[in-house]
Amino acid sequence: MVQANIARVCPRGTSLFWAEVLIRTDRNILPHRIEVLAHTLVAMGGQQEEHSAVKLFREYLRLRTVHPQPDYDGAVAFLEKLGAELGLPCKKVEVYPGRVITILTWEGTDPHLRSLLLNSHTDVVPVYEEHWKHDPFAAVKDELGNIYGRGTQDMKCVTIQYIEAIRRLKTEGKRFPRTIHLTFVPDEEVGGFKGMKKFVELKEFQALNVGFGLDEGLANPGDAFTVFYGERNVWWISVKCTGNPGHGSRFIENTAAEKLRKVINSFLDFREKERKRLNQSECLALGDVTTVNMTMLNGGVAYNVVPNEMTAGFDIRIPPTVDLKVFEEQIRTWCQEAGDGVGYEFHQKTMDQQVTSIDKSNPWWNAFYTTCQQMNLKLQCEIFPAATDIRFIREIGCPAIGFSPMSHTPILLHDHNEFLNEKVFLKGIDVYTELIPALASVPPLEGEA
Numbered sequence: 006m007v008q009a010n011i012a013r014v015c016p017r018g019t020s021l022f023w024a025e026v027l028i029r030t031d032r033n034i035l036p037h038r039i040e041v042l043a044h045t046l047v048a049m050g051g052q053q054e055e056h057s058a059v060k061l062f063r064e065y066l067r068l069r070t071v072h073p074q075p076d077y078d079g080a081v082a083f084l085e086k087l088g089a090e091l092g093l094p095c096k097k098v099e100v101y102p103g104r105v106i107t108i109l110t111w112e113g114t115d116p117h118l119r120s121l122l123l124n125s126h127t128d129v130v131p132v133y134e135e136h137w138k139h140d141p142f143a144a145v146k147d148e149l150g151n152i153y154g155r156g157t158q159d160m161k162c163v164t165i166q167y168i169e170a171i172r173r174l175k176t177e178g179k180r181f182p183r184t185i186h187l188t189f190v191p192d193e194e195v196g197g198f199k200g201m202k203k204f205v206e207l208k209e210f211q212a213l214n215v216g217f218g219l220d221e222g223l224a225n226p227g228d229a230f231t232v233f234y235g236e237r238n239v240w241w242i243s244v245k246c247t248g249n250p251g252h253g254s255r256f257i258e259n260t261a262a263e264k265l266r267k268v269i270n271s272f273l274d275f276r277e278k279e280r281k282r283l284n285q286s287e288c289l290a291l292g293d294v295t296t297v298n299m300t301m302l303n304g305g306v307a308y309n310v311v312p313n314e315m316t317a318g319f320d321i322r323i324p325p326t327v328d329l330k331v332f333e334e335q336i337r338t339w340c341q342e343a344g345d346g347v348g349y350e351f352h353q354k355t356m357d358q359q360v361t362s363i364d365k366s367n368p369w370w371n372a373f374y375t376t377c378q379q380m381n382l383k384l385q386c387e388i389f390p391a392a393t394d395i396r397f398i399r400e401i402g403c404p405a406i407g408f409s410p411m412s413h414t415p416i417l418l419h420d421h422n423e424f425l426n427e428k429v430f431l432k433g434i435d436v437y438t439e440l441i442p443a444l445a446s447v448p449p450l451e452g453e454a
């Protein structure tokens with residue numbers, strides 16, 4: 006009778022534990038009294054105590070490290086404190102004024118070996134607050150355990166998952182041969198130029214002696230975990246067309262607009278071909294095709310003046326399998342075909358096409374893959390469609406994998422109502438708790454002994 010009453014008022018088991026404690030401590034308690042008590046406990050938020058890792062995650066989400074003025078001081082202080090809690094030495098490298106890389110280090114038993122780098126960025130992208138169900142910086146958790154907030158997926162989850170996995174391993178008294186460095190970097194969301202890009206050029210980075218890196222990936226709506234072994238190249242191009250000016254009421258010959266139309270058609274016809282190629286093949290993912298988007302359009306001074314100059318800006322993402330020389334030649338041809346006085350310039354042009362081997366002959370990948378298999382994780386290996394800080398790690402020849410362990414989760418990075426379920430978040434800690442030991446125990450490689 007008593008149990009039935011509790012079950013009725015606590016349908017999902019909330020407060021059941023506390024209600025049972027009450028019964029055990031007061032056997033004479035009346036059924037209606039239990040009902041009242043249980044309701045009170047539910048109202049008090051008497052659910053089972055929230056996992057400390059979830060609490061910490063929500064605390065981190067509340068730090069407003071949002072562009073254009075991220076609270077980087079707050080983030081550094083928060084991470085430094087966590088380092089002290091874990092007993093890990095902390096170094097700070099100011100790569101630009103106000104742009105600090107925080108490094109926590111867990112020394113390995115064989116510190117001469119190359120290290121494992123666990124990288125995450127601290128900044129998050131801005132929000133359109135009016136489109137959010139909850140305050141994006143309040144880390145609200147709903148009744149399903151979904152935690153809402155900017156950075157829940159990108160990528161404050163990963164930061165806390167690394168930390169909590171290390172906490173568990175340290176509590177268990179574990180040590181591993183390779184040193185583990187956790188780096189927390191600013192400015193990824195604005196290109197990484199005053200963050201990771203600069204950091205990898207410094208002696209402080211070289212001193213980390215990195216052998217393999219982990220950085221962010223994307224959620225997967227299905228039951229798999231997506232793993233990124235490479236990224237597409239980013240080309241931001243502006244094409245300037247010049248032509249004859251004149252009165253807006255006349256048929257002026259050879260105008261900038263006519264040439265720009267040809268340019269736009271060439272770029273967007275190619276876009277359409279790639280779009281169809283992606284849609285018609287089940288084997289292709291976004292990272293396997295070239296995307297082209299016209300993202301800027303400029304020119305003109307008045308409605309009745311034919312301008313002598315017009316420009317279009319394109320965001321192009323190119324898979325690592327494409328011959329970049331051939332592709333640039335194609336762009337040159339499109340511009341030539343549009344007429345005289347058409348030129349282009351790059352605002353962003355990444356040329357490194359290194360990918361990390363996902364062959365078992367790569368001992369780092371082997372350790373990663375084998376561990377995931379042991380945990381029965383289904384992996385989906387892809388090329389990352391956009392650009393993250395991992396490109397700077399790969400550029401210096403270091404193998405690295407983009408991985409944010411979030412299955413059964415819609416991809417909501419940079420979107421309204423970004424969220425992560427607490428169970429998925431906690432599962433991610435389990436995953437890192439297995440992955441980190443495996444990677445930090447990769448046997449000495451050639452030239453390392």
Ligand SMILES: CSCC[C@H](NC(C)=O)C(=O)O
Pocket residue numbers: 193194195196197239353391392393
């Ligand atoms: C090339 S700097 C810009 C980097 C940005 N990264 C992401 C993840 O959105 C992008 O791909 O546009």
Ligand SMILES: [Zn+2]
Pocket residue numbers: 126159160193221393
């Ligand atoms: Zn990110």
Ligand SMILES: [Zn+2]
Pocket residue numbers: 130159194418419
């Ligand atoms: Zn991002």
